[in-house]
Amino acid sequence: MIAESASPLLSVSGAGHHYGNRFGCRGVSFDLWPGEVLAVVGESGSGKSTLLGMLSQRLNIDEGSVHYQTAEGQMTDLATLSEPEVRRLWRTEWGFVHQNAAEGLRMHVSAGGNVGEPLMANGARHYGKIRARAADWLQRVEILADRIDETPATFSGGMRQRVQIARNLVFGPRLVFMDEPTSGLDVSVQAKLLDLIRSLVADLGLAVVVVTHDLAVARLISHRTLVMQGGQVVEQGLTDRVLDDPQAAYTQLLVSSILKG
Amino acid sequence: MLAEPRIVYNEGYLDEQTKRVVRRALLKGIAIPGFQVPFASREVPMPRGWGTGGVQVTASVIGPDDLLKVIDQGADDTTNAVSIRQFFERVAGSESTTRTDEATVIQTRHRIPETPLAEGQILVYQVPIPEPLRFLEPRETETRRLHALEEYGLMYVKLFEDISRYGHIAKTYDYPVMVNGRYVMAPSPVPSFDNPKMHMNPALQLFGAGREKRIYAVPPYTSVESLGFEDFPFEPQQFDQPCQICGSSGVYLDEVVTDDAGGAMYVCSDTDHCTRAASAVGFRASRTRGEWDFPATGTGTEGAVQ
Numbered sequence: 001m002i003a004e005s006a007s008p009l010l011s012v013s014g015a016g017h018h019y020g021n022r023f024g025c026r027g028v029s030f031d032l033w034p035g036e037v038l039a040v041v042g043e044s045g046s047g048k049s050t051l052l053g054m055l056s057q058r059l060n061i062d063e064g065s066v067h068y069q070t071a072e073g074q075m076t077d078l079a080t081l082s083e084p085e086v087r088r089l090w091r092t093e094w095g096f097v098h099q100n101a102a103e104g105l106r107m108h109v110s111a112g113g114n115v116g117e118p119l120m121a122n123g124a125r126h127y128g129k130i131r132a133r134a135a136d137w138l139q140r141v142e143i144l145a146d147r148i149d150e151t152p153a154t155f156s157g158g159m160r161q162r163v164q165i166a167r168n169l170v171f172g173p174r175l176v177f178m179d180e181p182t183s184g185l186d187v188s189v190q191a192k193l194l195d196l197i198r199s200l201v202a203d204l205g206l207a208v209v210v211v212t213h214d215l216a217v218a219r220l221i222s223h224r225t226l227v228m229q230g231g232q233v234v235e236q237g238l239t240d241r242v243l244d245d246p247q248a249a250y251t252q253l254l255v256s257s258i259l260k261g
Numbered sequence: 262m263l264a265e266p267r268i269v270y271n272e273g274y275l276d277e278q279t280k281r282v283v284r285r286a287l288l289k290g291i292a293i294p295g296f297q298v299p300f301a302s303r304e305v306p307m308p309r310g311w312g313t314g315g316v317q318v319t320a321s322v323i324g325p326d327d328l329l330k331v332i333d334q335g336a337d338d339t340t341n342a343v344s345i346r347q348f349f350e351r352v353a354g355s356e357s358t359t360r361t362d363e364a365t366v367i368q369t370r371h372r373i374p375e376t377p378l379a380e381g382q383i384l385v386y387q388v389p390i391p392e393p394l395r396f397l398e399p400r401e402t403e404t405r406r407l408h409a410l411e412e413y414g415l416m417y418v419k420l421f422e423d424i425s426r427y428g429h430i431a432k433t434y435d436y437p438v439m440v441n442g443r444y445v446m447a448p449s450p451v452p453s454f455d456n457p458k459m460h461m462n463p464a465l466q467l468f469g470a471g472r473e474k475r476i477y478a479v480p481p482y483t484s485v486e487s488l489g490f491e492d493f494p495f496e497p498q499q500f501d502q503p504c505q506i507c508g509s510s511g512v513y514l515d516e517v518v519t520d521d522a523g524g525a526m527y528v529c530s531d532t533d534h535c536t537r538a539a540s541a542v543g544f545r546a547s548r549t550r551g552e553w554d555f556p557a558t559g560t561g562t563e564g565a566v567q
Binding site: 083084087091106109110112113116117118120121122125126127128130131148149 | 397406410412414415417418421422424425426490491492493
Protein backbone atom coordinates (compact mmCIF):
# COMPACT_ATOMS: atom_id res chain seq x y z
CA MET A 1 0.00 0.00 0.00
CA ILE A 2 2.70 2.47 0.98
CA ALA A 3 4.72 1.87 -2.16
CA GLU A 4 1.61 2.23 -4.29
CA SER A 5 0.56 5.42 -2.58
CA ALA A 6 3.37 7.31 -4.26
CA SER A 7 0.91 8.24 -6.96
CA PRO A 8 -2.87 8.30 -7.05
CA LEU A 9 -4.90 5.53 -8.64
CA LEU A 10 -7.08 7.98 -10.48
CA SER A 11 -6.17 11.55 -11.25
CA VAL A 12 -8.93 13.72 -12.67
CA SER A 13 -8.28 17.23 -13.85
CA GLY A 14 -10.79 19.61 -15.36
CA ALA A 15 -12.81 16.73 -16.77
CA GLY A 16 -16.19 17.25 -18.39
CA HIS A 17 -18.73 15.49 -20.57
CA HIS A 18 -21.39 17.20 -22.62
CA TYR A 19 -24.70 16.06 -24.02
CA GLY A 20 -25.16 18.08 -27.19
CA ASN A 21 -24.28 21.63 -26.20
CA ARG A 22 -25.10 21.16 -22.53
CA PHE A 23 -22.49 19.89 -20.09
CA GLY A 24 -23.50 16.96 -17.83
CA CYS A 25 -20.52 17.69 -15.65
CA ARG A 26 -17.60 20.03 -16.10
CA GLY A 27 -14.36 21.12 -14.51
CA VAL A 28 -14.12 18.15 -12.15
CA SER A 29 -10.72 17.66 -10.54
CA PHE A 30 -9.70 15.25 -7.79
CA ASP A 31 -7.27 12.45 -7.00
CA LEU A 32 -8.34 9.04 -5.79
CA TRP A 33 -5.75 7.07 -3.82
CA PRO A 34 -5.49 3.29 -3.52
CA GLY A 35 -7.75 1.98 -0.77
CA GLU A 36 -9.74 5.18 -0.61
CA VAL A 37 -13.54 5.42 -0.74
CA LEU A 38 -14.84 8.56 -2.39
CA ALA A 39 -18.51 9.50 -2.20
CA VAL A 40 -20.05 11.75 -4.83
CA VAL A 41 -23.18 13.39 -3.43
CA GLY A 42 -25.65 15.86 -4.79
CA GLU A 43 -29.25 16.19 -5.82
CA SER A 44 -30.83 14.43 -8.74
CA GLY A 45 -29.53 15.88 -12.03
CA SER A 46 -26.36 17.32 -10.50
CA GLY A 47 -24.10 15.27 -12.81
CA LYS A 48 -23.08 12.50 -10.39
CA SER A 49 -23.90 9.62 -12.69
CA THR A 50 -22.43 11.43 -15.68
CA LEU A 51 -19.19 11.79 -13.73
CA LEU A 52 -19.22 8.09 -12.85
CA GLY A 53 -19.96 7.14 -16.46
CA MET A 54 -17.08 9.28 -17.61
CA LEU A 55 -14.61 7.88 -15.07
CA SER A 56 -15.54 4.32 -15.98
CA GLN A 57 -15.24 5.15 -19.70
CA ARG A 58 -18.86 4.47 -20.50
CA LEU A 59 -19.06 8.12 -21.54
CA ASN A 60 -16.44 10.15 -23.41
CA ILE A 61 -14.15 12.59 -21.70
CA ASP A 62 -14.95 15.67 -23.75
CA GLU A 63 -12.59 18.06 -22.01
CA GLY A 64 -9.88 17.82 -19.36
CA SER A 65 -8.31 14.47 -18.60
CA VAL A 66 -8.56 11.37 -16.44
CA HIS A 67 -5.38 9.44 -15.73
CA TYR A 68 -5.47 5.95 -14.29
CA GLN A 69 -2.60 4.02 -12.74
CA THR A 70 -2.72 0.56 -14.32
CA ALA A 71 -1.73 -2.62 -12.52
CA GLU A 72 1.70 -2.24 -14.14
CA GLY A 73 2.09 1.12 -12.40
CA GLN A 74 1.80 3.29 -15.51
CA MET A 75 -0.26 6.49 -15.38
CA THR A 76 -2.43 6.21 -18.49
CA ASP A 77 -4.66 8.84 -20.04
CA LEU A 78 -7.99 7.02 -20.33
CA ALA A 79 -9.00 9.01 -23.39
CA THR A 80 -6.10 7.47 -25.35
CA LEU A 81 -7.14 3.87 -24.68
CA SER A 82 -8.67 1.83 -27.47
CA GLU A 83 -11.94 0.01 -27.00
CA PRO A 84 -10.31 -3.42 -26.40
CA GLU A 85 -8.06 -1.84 -23.76
CA VAL A 86 -11.00 -0.22 -21.99
CA ARG A 87 -12.89 -3.50 -22.05
CA ARG A 88 -9.86 -5.28 -20.66
CA LEU A 89 -9.91 -2.81 -17.76
CA TRP A 90 -13.61 -3.54 -17.22
CA ARG A 91 -12.88 -7.27 -17.17
CA THR A 92 -9.77 -7.28 -15.05
CA GLU A 93 -9.37 -4.11 -12.98
CA TRP A 94 -12.69 -2.31 -12.62
CA GLY A 95 -16.00 -3.30 -11.13
CA PHE A 96 -19.26 -1.45 -11.74
CA VAL A 97 -22.22 -1.88 -9.41
CA HIS A 98 -25.44 -0.57 -10.93
CA GLN A 99 -28.32 0.90 -8.98
CA ASN A 100 -30.66 -1.57 -10.63
CA ALA A 101 -29.23 -5.07 -10.23
CA ALA A 102 -31.01 -6.17 -13.41
CA GLU A 103 -28.60 -4.00 -15.42
CA GLY A 104 -25.53 -5.60 -13.92
CA LEU A 105 -26.71 -9.20 -13.80
CA ARG A 106 -28.03 -11.76 -16.23
CA MET A 107 -31.38 -12.31 -14.61
CA HIS A 108 -31.96 -15.74 -16.15
CA VAL A 109 -28.53 -17.19 -15.52
CA SER A 110 -27.94 -18.85 -12.14
CA ALA A 111 -26.27 -16.90 -9.33
CA GLY A 112 -23.25 -19.18 -9.70
CA GLY A 113 -23.08 -18.48 -13.43
CA ASN A 114 -23.39 -14.76 -12.84
CA VAL A 115 -20.53 -14.70 -10.37
CA GLY A 116 -18.48 -17.13 -12.47
CA GLU A 117 -18.88 -15.17 -15.71
CA PRO A 118 -16.10 -12.62 -15.07
CA LEU A 119 -13.74 -15.52 -14.31
CA MET A 120 -14.67 -17.24 -17.57
CA ALA A 121 -14.31 -13.92 -19.40
CA ASN A 122 -10.77 -13.77 -18.03
CA GLY A 123 -9.95 -17.21 -19.38
CA ALA A 124 -10.80 -19.58 -16.49
CA ARG A 125 -11.72 -22.92 -18.07
CA HIS A 126 -11.96 -25.27 -15.09
CA TYR A 127 -15.58 -25.76 -14.08
CA GLY A 128 -14.86 -27.06 -10.58
CA LYS A 129 -12.57 -24.16 -9.71
CA ILE A 130 -14.91 -21.52 -11.16
CA ARG A 131 -17.83 -22.95 -9.24
CA ALA A 132 -15.86 -23.14 -6.01
CA ARG A 133 -14.84 -19.48 -6.32
CA ALA A 134 -18.38 -18.43 -7.14
CA ALA A 135 -19.68 -20.37 -4.13
CA ASP A 136 -17.06 -18.79 -1.90
CA TRP A 137 -18.02 -15.29 -3.03
CA LEU A 138 -21.72 -15.92 -2.69
CA GLN A 139 -21.05 -17.03 0.85
CA ARG A 140 -19.05 -13.85 1.51
CA VAL A 141 -22.04 -11.76 0.44
CA GLU A 142 -24.27 -13.94 2.62
CA ILE A 143 -26.19 -15.79 -0.08
CA LEU A 144 -27.09 -19.26 1.17
CA ALA A 145 -25.13 -22.05 -0.50
CA ASP A 146 -28.27 -23.87 -1.64
CA ARG A 147 -29.34 -20.94 -3.79
CA ILE A 148 -26.29 -20.95 -6.05
CA ASP A 149 -28.22 -22.60 -8.90
CA GLU A 150 -31.19 -20.29 -8.70
CA THR A 151 -31.50 -17.25 -10.94
CA PRO A 152 -31.46 -13.67 -9.64
CA ALA A 153 -34.98 -13.33 -11.07
CA THR A 154 -36.12 -15.40 -8.08
CA PHE A 155 -34.16 -13.30 -5.55
CA SER A 156 -35.22 -10.34 -3.45
CA GLY A 157 -33.84 -6.87 -4.26
CA GLY A 158 -31.24 -7.03 -1.50
CA MET A 159 -30.04 -10.46 -2.57
CA ARG A 160 -29.74 -9.35 -6.19
CA GLN A 161 -27.63 -6.42 -5.12
CA ARG A 162 -25.37 -8.71 -3.11
CA VAL A 163 -24.98 -11.08 -6.07
CA GLN A 164 -24.05 -8.07 -8.18
CA ILE A 165 -21.42 -7.06 -5.66
CA ALA A 166 -20.00 -10.60 -5.61
CA ARG A 167 -19.87 -10.59 -9.42
CA ASN A 168 -17.94 -7.34 -9.35
CA LEU A 169 -15.43 -8.40 -6.73
CA VAL A 170 -14.77 -12.02 -7.71
CA PHE A 171 -12.01 -11.19 -10.20
CA GLY A 172 -10.12 -9.00 -7.74
CA PRO A 173 -10.63 -5.50 -9.18
CA ARG A 174 -8.52 -2.55 -8.03
CA LEU A 175 -11.23 0.06 -8.46
CA VAL A 176 -14.99 -0.28 -8.08
CA PHE A 177 -17.60 2.19 -9.27
CA MET A 178 -20.93 2.10 -7.51
CA ASP A 179 -23.98 3.98 -8.71
CA GLU A 180 -26.50 4.36 -5.90
CA PRO A 181 -25.89 0.77 -4.71
CA THR A 182 -28.41 0.93 -1.87
CA SER A 183 -31.22 3.14 -3.11
CA GLY A 184 -34.29 1.18 -3.98
CA LEU A 185 -33.79 -1.14 -1.02
CA ASP A 186 -35.65 -0.85 2.24
CA VAL A 187 -33.89 0.76 5.18
CA SER A 188 -32.92 -2.36 7.13
CA VAL A 189 -31.51 -4.02 4.00
CA GLN A 190 -29.64 -0.82 3.15
CA ALA A 191 -27.92 -0.84 6.49
CA LYS A 192 -26.84 -4.47 6.14
CA LEU A 193 -25.63 -3.94 2.61
CA LEU A 194 -23.63 -0.86 3.56
CA ASP A 195 -22.06 -2.78 6.40
CA LEU A 196 -21.14 -5.55 3.97
CA ILE A 197 -19.68 -3.13 1.43
CA ARG A 198 -17.70 -1.38 4.12
CA SER A 199 -16.14 -4.56 5.47
CA LEU A 200 -15.38 -6.00 2.01
CA VAL A 201 -13.78 -2.77 0.86
CA ALA A 202 -11.69 -2.58 4.00
CA ASP A 203 -10.64 -6.25 3.74
CA LEU A 204 -9.67 -6.01 0.09
CA GLY A 205 -8.16 -2.52 0.23
CA LEU A 206 -10.26 -1.46 -2.74
CA ALA A 207 -10.56 2.03 -4.10
CA VAL A 208 -14.22 2.93 -4.58
CA VAL A 209 -16.10 5.78 -6.17
CA VAL A 210 -19.66 5.65 -4.88
CA VAL A 211 -22.40 7.89 -6.21
CA THR A 212 -25.26 8.54 -3.81
CA HIS A 213 -27.90 11.12 -3.06
CA ASP A 214 -28.04 9.84 0.52
CA LEU A 215 -25.66 11.65 2.86
CA ALA A 216 -25.96 8.83 5.39
CA VAL A 217 -24.37 6.47 2.87
CA ALA A 218 -21.50 8.87 2.33
CA ARG A 219 -21.06 9.23 6.11
CA LEU A 220 -21.05 5.49 6.66
CA ILE A 221 -18.68 4.21 4.00
CA SER A 222 -16.62 7.01 2.50
CA HIS A 223 -13.36 8.64 3.50
CA ARG A 224 -13.81 11.64 1.29
CA THR A 225 -16.83 13.35 -0.18
CA LEU A 226 -17.33 15.39 -3.31
CA VAL A 227 -20.45 17.56 -3.45
CA MET A 228 -21.88 18.31 -6.88
CA GLN A 229 -24.43 20.82 -8.04
CA GLY A 230 -25.42 21.68 -11.61
CA GLY A 231 -22.56 19.63 -13.06
CA GLN A 232 -19.88 21.37 -10.98
CA VAL A 233 -18.04 20.26 -7.86
CA VAL A 234 -18.98 22.79 -5.20
CA GLU A 235 -17.05 21.30 -2.32
CA GLN A 236 -14.76 18.39 -1.54
CA GLY A 237 -12.93 17.16 1.52
CA LEU A 238 -12.89 14.54 4.25
CA THR A 239 -16.40 13.22 4.71
CA ASP A 240 -16.66 14.15 8.37
CA ARG A 241 -15.41 17.64 7.66
CA VAL A 242 -17.78 18.20 4.73
CA LEU A 243 -20.81 16.94 6.63
CA ASP A 244 -20.02 18.46 10.04
CA ASP A 245 -18.64 21.77 8.84
CA PRO A 246 -20.01 22.42 5.37
CA GLN A 247 -18.43 25.47 3.74
CA ALA A 248 -20.35 25.90 0.50
CA ALA A 249 -23.85 27.33 0.77
CA TYR A 250 -25.26 24.42 -1.22
CA THR A 251 -23.64 21.83 1.07
CA GLN A 252 -25.03 23.63 4.10
CA LEU A 253 -28.46 23.43 2.54
CA LEU A 254 -27.99 19.75 1.73
CA VAL A 255 -26.81 18.87 5.23
CA SER A 256 -29.56 20.87 6.91
CA SER A 257 -32.20 19.20 4.78
CA ILE A 258 -31.63 15.80 6.41
CA LEU A 259 -34.62 14.82 8.50
CA LYS A 260 -33.63 14.23 12.08
CA GLY A 261 -35.89 12.09 14.19
CA MET B 262 -53.89 -22.73 -79.55
CA LEU B 263 -51.23 -20.84 -77.68
CA ALA B 264 -48.19 -22.84 -76.72
CA GLU B 265 -47.37 -22.54 -73.04
CA PRO B 266 -44.40 -20.15 -72.83
CA ARG B 267 -41.30 -21.84 -71.52
CA ILE B 268 -39.75 -20.03 -68.59
CA VAL B 269 -36.03 -19.59 -69.04
CA TYR B 270 -34.08 -19.23 -65.84
CA ASN B 271 -30.61 -17.84 -65.50
CA GLU B 272 -28.19 -20.65 -64.78
CA GLY B 273 -28.42 -21.35 -61.07
CA TYR B 274 -31.63 -19.29 -60.73
CA LEU B 275 -29.97 -16.16 -59.26
CA ASP B 276 -28.93 -13.37 -61.60
CA GLU B 277 -25.20 -12.94 -62.18
CA GLN B 278 -24.93 -9.80 -60.04
CA THR B 279 -26.50 -11.53 -57.08
CA LYS B 280 -24.18 -14.48 -57.50
CA ARG B 281 -21.26 -12.09 -57.46
CA VAL B 282 -22.55 -10.60 -54.20
CA VAL B 283 -22.80 -14.03 -52.64
CA ARG B 284 -19.41 -15.15 -53.98
CA ARG B 285 -17.78 -12.04 -52.61
CA ALA B 286 -19.26 -12.82 -49.20
CA LEU B 287 -18.08 -16.42 -49.54
CA LEU B 288 -14.53 -15.33 -50.37
CA LYS B 289 -14.49 -13.03 -47.37
CA GLY B 290 -15.85 -15.81 -45.21
CA ILE B 291 -13.15 -18.21 -46.42
CA ALA B 292 -10.48 -15.59 -45.79
CA ILE B 293 -11.66 -15.15 -42.19
CA PRO B 294 -12.73 -18.63 -41.07
CA GLY B 295 -15.76 -18.57 -38.79
CA PHE B 296 -16.52 -14.88 -39.27
CA GLN B 297 -20.13 -14.09 -40.16
CA VAL B 298 -20.23 -12.01 -43.32
CA PRO B 299 -23.45 -10.04 -43.88
CA PHE B 300 -24.93 -10.34 -47.37
CA ALA B 301 -28.04 -9.18 -49.16
CA SER B 302 -30.15 -12.29 -48.95
CA ARG B 303 -32.51 -12.65 -51.93
CA GLU B 304 -35.86 -14.26 -52.37
CA VAL B 305 -35.75 -17.80 -53.65
CA PRO B 306 -38.83 -19.83 -54.45
CA MET B 307 -39.19 -21.42 -51.04
CA PRO B 308 -40.06 -20.07 -47.62
CA ARG B 309 -37.39 -18.74 -45.30
CA GLY B 310 -36.43 -21.42 -42.82
CA TRP B 311 -36.48 -24.08 -45.55
CA GLY B 312 -32.87 -23.62 -46.51
CA THR B 313 -32.91 -20.37 -48.47
CA GLY B 314 -29.41 -19.50 -47.25
CA GLY B 315 -28.05 -22.87 -48.35
CA VAL B 316 -29.85 -22.58 -51.69
CA GLN B 317 -28.32 -19.18 -52.41
CA VAL B 318 -24.84 -20.44 -51.58
CA THR B 319 -25.33 -23.55 -53.69
CA ALA B 320 -26.74 -21.48 -56.56
CA SER B 321 -23.63 -19.31 -56.48
CA VAL B 322 -21.11 -22.16 -56.59
CA ILE B 323 -22.89 -24.74 -58.76
CA GLY B 324 -22.39 -25.18 -62.51
CA PRO B 325 -23.71 -27.63 -65.13
CA ASP B 326 -20.71 -29.93 -64.53
CA ASP B 327 -21.46 -30.37 -60.85
CA LEU B 328 -23.04 -33.36 -59.22
CA LEU B 329 -25.35 -32.20 -56.44
CA LYS B 330 -26.44 -34.17 -53.41
CA VAL B 331 -29.00 -32.74 -51.00
CA ILE B 332 -29.69 -34.22 -47.59
CA ASP B 333 -32.14 -33.33 -44.89
CA GLN B 334 -31.45 -34.96 -41.49
CA GLY B 335 -29.09 -37.27 -43.37
CA ALA B 336 -31.78 -38.52 -45.77
CA ASP B 337 -31.81 -37.99 -49.54
CA ASP B 338 -35.49 -38.81 -49.82
CA THR B 339 -37.24 -36.27 -47.62
CA THR B 340 -39.50 -33.61 -49.10
CA ASN B 341 -37.11 -30.70 -48.57
CA ALA B 342 -34.13 -32.59 -50.01
CA VAL B 343 -36.05 -33.84 -53.04
CA SER B 344 -37.50 -30.44 -53.88
CA ILE B 345 -34.17 -28.63 -53.60
CA ARG B 346 -32.50 -31.29 -55.77
CA GLN B 347 -35.22 -30.98 -58.40
CA PHE B 348 -34.98 -27.22 -58.25
CA PHE B 349 -31.29 -27.29 -59.16
CA GLU B 350 -31.77 -29.96 -61.81
CA ARG B 351 -34.17 -27.55 -63.46
CA VAL B 352 -32.43 -24.21 -62.97
CA ALA B 353 -28.73 -25.17 -63.03
CA GLY B 354 -28.86 -28.09 -65.40
CA SER B 355 -26.71 -30.01 -62.97
CA GLU B 356 -26.94 -33.72 -62.38
CA SER B 357 -28.00 -35.05 -59.00
CA THR B 358 -26.73 -37.97 -57.04
CA THR B 359 -27.32 -39.52 -53.68
CA ARG B 360 -23.78 -40.86 -53.40
CA THR B 361 -21.63 -38.82 -51.04
CA ASP B 362 -18.36 -39.91 -52.66
CA GLU B 363 -19.48 -38.85 -56.16
CA ALA B 364 -21.06 -35.50 -55.30
CA THR B 365 -19.10 -32.30 -55.88
CA VAL B 366 -21.56 -30.12 -53.99
CA ILE B 367 -23.54 -31.39 -51.01
CA GLN B 368 -26.22 -29.21 -49.47
CA THR B 369 -27.16 -30.35 -46.00
CA ARG B 370 -29.53 -29.69 -43.19
CA HIS B 371 -28.68 -31.14 -39.75
CA ARG B 372 -26.06 -33.73 -40.75
CA ILE B 373 -22.58 -34.25 -42.11
CA PRO B 374 -22.45 -37.44 -44.23
CA GLU B 375 -20.88 -40.54 -42.67
CA THR B 376 -18.70 -41.13 -45.73
CA PRO B 377 -15.57 -39.01 -45.27
CA LEU B 378 -15.43 -36.01 -47.57
CA ALA B 379 -12.54 -35.44 -49.93
CA GLU B 380 -10.62 -32.50 -51.33
CA GLY B 381 -12.55 -30.66 -54.00
CA GLN B 382 -15.96 -31.31 -52.46
CA ILE B 383 -18.09 -28.48 -51.11
CA LEU B 384 -20.43 -28.97 -48.18
CA VAL B 385 -23.15 -26.29 -47.95
CA TYR B 386 -24.97 -26.00 -44.63
CA GLN B 387 -28.43 -24.52 -44.19
CA VAL B 388 -28.24 -22.35 -41.09
CA PRO B 389 -31.25 -21.08 -39.15
CA ILE B 390 -29.41 -19.04 -36.51
CA PRO B 391 -25.81 -18.12 -37.35
CA GLU B 392 -25.06 -16.31 -34.09
CA PRO B 393 -23.82 -18.70 -31.39
CA LEU B 394 -24.30 -16.04 -28.70
CA ARG B 395 -27.86 -15.18 -29.76
CA PHE B 396 -29.81 -16.58 -26.85
CA LEU B 397 -27.31 -15.25 -24.34
CA GLU B 398 -27.00 -11.71 -25.70
CA PRO B 399 -29.95 -10.43 -27.73
CA ARG B 400 -28.25 -7.30 -29.10
CA GLU B 401 -26.65 -7.85 -32.50
CA THR B 402 -24.44 -4.77 -32.02
CA GLU B 403 -23.11 -6.30 -28.81
CA THR B 404 -22.52 -9.82 -30.18
CA ARG B 405 -20.57 -8.36 -33.11
CA ARG B 406 -18.43 -6.46 -30.66
CA LEU B 407 -17.87 -9.58 -28.57
CA HIS B 408 -16.70 -11.45 -31.69
CA ALA B 409 -14.49 -8.58 -32.74
CA LEU B 410 -12.82 -8.37 -29.34
CA GLU B 411 -12.72 -12.16 -28.91
CA GLU B 412 -14.70 -11.96 -25.66
CA TYR B 413 -16.20 -15.40 -25.35
CA GLY B 414 -16.75 -15.66 -21.60
CA LEU B 415 -20.48 -15.59 -22.29
CA MET B 416 -20.37 -18.75 -24.39
CA TYR B 417 -18.85 -20.59 -21.46
CA VAL B 418 -21.61 -19.28 -19.19
CA LYS B 419 -24.04 -21.32 -21.28
CA LEU B 420 -21.94 -24.47 -20.85
CA PHE B 421 -21.47 -23.66 -17.14
CA GLU B 422 -25.23 -23.43 -16.68
CA ASP B 423 -25.70 -26.80 -18.35
CA ILE B 424 -23.23 -28.50 -16.04
CA SER B 425 -24.75 -26.83 -12.96
CA ARG B 426 -28.20 -27.94 -13.96
CA TYR B 427 -27.71 -31.34 -15.56
CA GLY B 428 -24.27 -32.45 -14.42
CA HIS B 429 -22.95 -32.44 -17.98
CA ILE B 430 -23.02 -30.22 -21.06
CA ALA B 431 -26.50 -30.93 -22.31
CA LYS B 432 -26.27 -29.26 -25.70
CA THR B 433 -26.46 -32.03 -28.30
CA TYR B 434 -26.83 -30.02 -31.51
CA ASP B 435 -25.50 -26.69 -32.78
CA TYR B 436 -22.70 -27.23 -30.29
CA PRO B 437 -20.46 -24.13 -30.35
CA VAL B 438 -17.03 -24.48 -31.92
CA MET B 439 -13.89 -22.36 -32.07
CA VAL B 440 -12.70 -22.03 -35.67
CA ASN B 441 -9.02 -21.60 -36.42
CA GLY B 442 -8.43 -20.57 -32.79
CA ARG B 443 -10.22 -17.27 -33.30
CA TYR B 444 -13.97 -17.13 -33.95
CA VAL B 445 -16.65 -18.98 -32.03
CA MET B 446 -19.09 -20.33 -34.59
CA ALA B 447 -22.49 -21.99 -34.62
CA PRO B 448 -22.08 -25.14 -36.71
CA SER B 449 -25.79 -25.03 -37.67
CA PRO B 450 -27.98 -27.62 -35.97
CA VAL B 451 -25.79 -30.61 -36.78
CA PRO B 452 -25.69 -33.10 -33.90
CA SER B 453 -22.62 -32.79 -31.69
CA PHE B 454 -21.86 -36.31 -33.00
CA ASP B 455 -20.80 -34.62 -36.25
CA ASN B 456 -18.68 -31.88 -34.69
CA PRO B 457 -15.39 -33.84 -34.83
CA LYS B 458 -15.88 -34.32 -38.60
CA MET B 459 -15.57 -30.57 -39.17
CA HIS B 460 -12.05 -30.49 -37.74
CA MET B 461 -9.35 -30.52 -40.45
CA ASN B 462 -11.90 -31.60 -43.03
CA PRO B 463 -10.42 -31.71 -46.57
CA ALA B 464 -13.68 -30.37 -48.04
CA LEU B 465 -14.71 -26.72 -48.18
CA GLN B 466 -17.53 -26.02 -45.72
CA LEU B 467 -19.87 -23.10 -46.49
CA PHE B 468 -22.70 -21.88 -44.27
CA GLY B 469 -25.66 -19.86 -45.49
CA ALA B 470 -28.32 -18.26 -43.29
CA GLY B 471 -30.96 -16.78 -45.59
CA ARG B 472 -33.34 -15.27 -43.08
CA GLU B 473 -30.52 -13.85 -40.93
CA LYS B 474 -28.55 -12.73 -44.01
CA ARG B 475 -25.20 -14.17 -42.99
CA ILE B 476 -22.61 -16.32 -44.72
CA TYR B 477 -19.60 -17.95 -43.11
CA ALA B 478 -17.12 -20.60 -44.02
CA VAL B 479 -14.55 -23.11 -42.86
CA PRO B 480 -11.81 -23.61 -45.46
CA PRO B 481 -10.29 -27.07 -46.01
CA TYR B 482 -7.94 -28.32 -43.30
CA THR B 483 -8.96 -25.75 -40.70
CA SER B 484 -9.06 -26.51 -37.00
CA VAL B 485 -12.58 -26.64 -35.57
CA GLU B 486 -12.56 -27.22 -31.86
CA SER B 487 -15.68 -27.88 -29.80
CA LEU B 488 -15.72 -25.81 -26.62
CA GLY B 489 -15.56 -27.37 -23.19
CA PHE B 490 -14.09 -27.06 -19.72
CA GLU B 491 -10.84 -28.68 -18.61
CA ASP B 492 -12.75 -30.91 -16.21
CA PHE B 493 -15.83 -31.25 -18.45
CA PRO B 494 -14.42 -31.56 -21.97
CA PHE B 495 -16.58 -31.80 -25.07
CA GLU B 496 -18.00 -35.27 -25.58
CA PRO B 497 -19.75 -36.14 -28.82
CA GLN B 498 -22.90 -38.24 -28.68
CA GLN B 499 -22.38 -42.00 -28.65
CA PHE B 500 -24.62 -44.82 -29.80
CA ASP B 501 -24.37 -48.22 -28.15
CA GLN B 502 -26.06 -50.37 -30.76
CA PRO B 503 -25.43 -50.70 -34.50
CA CYS B 504 -27.90 -49.73 -37.23
CA GLN B 505 -30.65 -52.35 -37.43
CA ILE B 506 -30.76 -52.26 -41.21
CA CYS B 507 -27.14 -52.27 -42.32
CA GLY B 508 -25.37 -53.21 -39.09
CA SER B 509 -23.00 -50.21 -39.15
CA SER B 510 -21.73 -49.04 -35.81
CA GLY B 511 -20.20 -45.69 -34.94
CA VAL B 512 -22.80 -43.90 -37.04
CA TYR B 513 -25.57 -41.47 -36.13
CA LEU B 514 -28.85 -43.29 -35.59
CA ASP B 515 -32.46 -42.18 -35.89
CA GLU B 516 -35.16 -43.70 -33.76
CA VAL B 517 -38.03 -44.99 -35.87
CA VAL B 518 -41.19 -45.80 -33.97
CA THR B 519 -42.57 -49.09 -35.22
CA ASP B 520 -45.74 -49.59 -33.21
CA ASP B 521 -47.83 -47.96 -30.54
CA ALA B 522 -46.55 -50.23 -27.80
CA GLY B 523 -43.21 -48.53 -27.30
CA GLY B 524 -41.45 -50.47 -30.04
CA ALA B 525 -38.76 -48.67 -32.00
CA MET B 526 -35.84 -49.46 -34.18
CA TYR B 527 -32.61 -47.56 -34.60
CA VAL B 528 -31.40 -46.99 -38.12
CA CYS B 529 -28.77 -44.87 -39.85
CA SER B 530 -29.83 -41.29 -40.39
CA ASP B 531 -27.52 -41.19 -43.44
CA THR B 532 -29.57 -43.08 -46.05
CA ASP B 533 -26.77 -43.15 -48.62
CA HIS B 534 -24.36 -44.72 -46.17
CA CYS B 535 -27.00 -47.17 -45.00
CA THR B 536 -27.94 -48.31 -48.50
CA ARG B 537 -24.36 -48.91 -49.50
CA ALA B 538 -23.34 -50.55 -46.25
CA ALA B 539 -26.37 -52.84 -46.47
CA SER B 540 -25.68 -53.87 -50.05
CA ALA B 541 -22.04 -54.45 -49.19
CA VAL B 542 -23.06 -57.07 -46.66
CA GLY B 543 -25.81 -58.35 -48.99
CA PHE B 544 -28.44 -57.49 -46.46
CA ARG B 545 -30.89 -55.39 -48.42
CA ALA B 546 -30.19 -54.01 -51.84
CA SER B 547 -32.19 -50.87 -51.43
CA ARG B 548 -33.71 -49.04 -48.60
CA THR B 549 -37.04 -47.41 -49.01
CA ARG B 550 -38.93 -46.62 -45.90
CA GLY B 551 -42.20 -48.18 -47.15
CA GLU B 552 -40.53 -51.50 -47.84
CA TRP B 553 -39.48 -52.41 -44.35
CA ASP B 554 -40.87 -55.63 -43.04
CA PHE B 555 -42.29 -54.87 -39.68
CA PRO B 556 -43.52 -57.61 -37.41
CA ALA B 557 -47.29 -57.85 -37.34
CA THR B 558 -48.39 -55.98 -34.28
CA GLY B 559 -52.16 -56.04 -34.52
CA THR B 560 -54.50 -53.20 -35.26
CA GLY B 561 -53.84 -49.54 -35.42
CA THR B 562 -50.35 -49.64 -36.87
CA GLU B 563 -51.13 -50.19 -40.54
CA GLY B 564 -50.07 -47.20 -42.52
CA ALA B 565 -48.33 -45.60 -39.55
CA VAL B 566 -44.98 -45.56 -41.30
CA GLN B 567 -44.97 -43.93 -44.69
